[in-house]
Amino acid sequence: MFKALHLTQRDGKTEALLRDFDDADLPPGDVTVRVAYSSLNYKDALAVTGRGPVIRRWPLVPGIDLVGTVERSDDARWKAGDAVVVNGWGLGETEWGGFAQKARLSGDWLLALPPQIAPWDAAAFGTAGYTAALCVMALQRHGLAPSDGPVLVTGASGGVGSIAVSLLAGLGYTVTASSGANAAQAETLRSLGAAEVIDRAELGAPGKPLQRERWAGAIDTAGSHTLANVCATLRWNGAVAACGLAQGSDFPATVMPFILRGVTLYGINCVFVPNDTRRRAYELLGQYVPLDRLRAISTEVGLTEVVAASHDLLDGRRKGRAVVAVDR
Template structure:
């Protein structure tokens, strides 16, 4: 195709050697529109972001990318260039989180994207494209988790809320939103000395050493939490469940420690604890719109700016390495044009 259709993209590919060993790698490439997958809306991408899933994909870890070659990036924020979906027109400012981006469909770490209009959300008034990317899948997931707690009957009067993985993107925005709505939030972190001020600035009332949650514990423990938002999984989630009050609610949205859940049914049948899974990838459009509407209303955008770092497309590889190493806190926005 013509040079006018060429654009930069971070592409994840997989090779197989003579012995059948498969290796995944990523690289910044120049591609054109012929490389894109089918879709009824073409978007000029302004920003994407670096989420934990993006870190896994860019660093060659298995489990995220399921087709190859694939443009990475689970977030897209940009402007519609063309559309055969009657809901969208050229010039519309749009957001897309999940919906297979960066997993089974070309994602947002590129200057152009072709996607389905069925999952697009209109950029809310008052939120810039950069801020929408700073919110990204992490903030979207955090708000889905807050909505799940609310559907479970949790209010600020219910008691203390625990947020694990507190310094990450999901945790940071969850703390900010919950605190703004009057909840008393305890933030679990392994870097209290380094990040205690940051977490308290988001609204955390108290800090919890993650080491107290990270190892196997008893299936029922002293009750501390009215509810929790957990992005860690494994033994941490098991301990959280064991410490939640009778009738409490836990929203599970990540597996940074691991996908296993070494617990028993006891928190559920003896304390009536509810464990709610959060799936941002397949969230239906009405829920997407509700979550973004609430983010526009509830999230302090000045606070968001303070936890956001902006990088260029070539710098995404370094950010991916750092997010897996646990040395990034807050949100990393990628200006794909930079």
């Protein structure tokens, strides 16, 4: 017997229950993993509370991340005892996710845990950290160098944002953090490596199609007017990697920044990404995000606390990263 958080839907409402399961209840798959940790991302919070249409197969165990140890494998690439991490691939959306003490899944989805990253830290990075790395890699592919000028990160005190700030700073970029943070949270952003913290209200309202050139590059987790204003304030040939919709899924912009300033907008989706790219993302995180900084923005919650923590995350009462310890 093992425990998992189980989501069902009744009369259009999501119900989350911590339930006992047997191995026979696990979905088909060639590798069984004893899960140690998951993490709580924005998407998980939407799924668990039913406040966003994340779950596309009912009933389901949520959790888009998991870190654990292979218990049994029919896949020659994996053996019992291997330490693994899984992010995305539909976990917690269409596939049994990580808010469980066990999972059974395709060997194609597993990544060997990089030796320099401990299981708890891998969960603290989770999808948020790995997505931050994908955003940074898109800007690097664009050719953005630290000497080109400041790089903006929006939603900076969130999971993706705070790790993006730390990773960019670790790589030598000058980082401006845009945030609704209070003074203490702004101080945390500076300790992560932000050279400047600006009020997110500066970017959150409708703005002109082209504005004063400010940033050489940007990572946007907010969407909506924030992303439109980011595009309008990027420097000549600048680029933004857009991954989120914390302000909204709309994009009320004009083509002006693209056709008059040569601005490039990169879309980031972390769910279906080849494993080679994932490995490079983790290498970047392991090398350039100091673990003491990661731990300073991460807290631990038990499986029993996930529902309350999800409401806190969506209502802005929880910042940074939450590691889910599935054994408590």
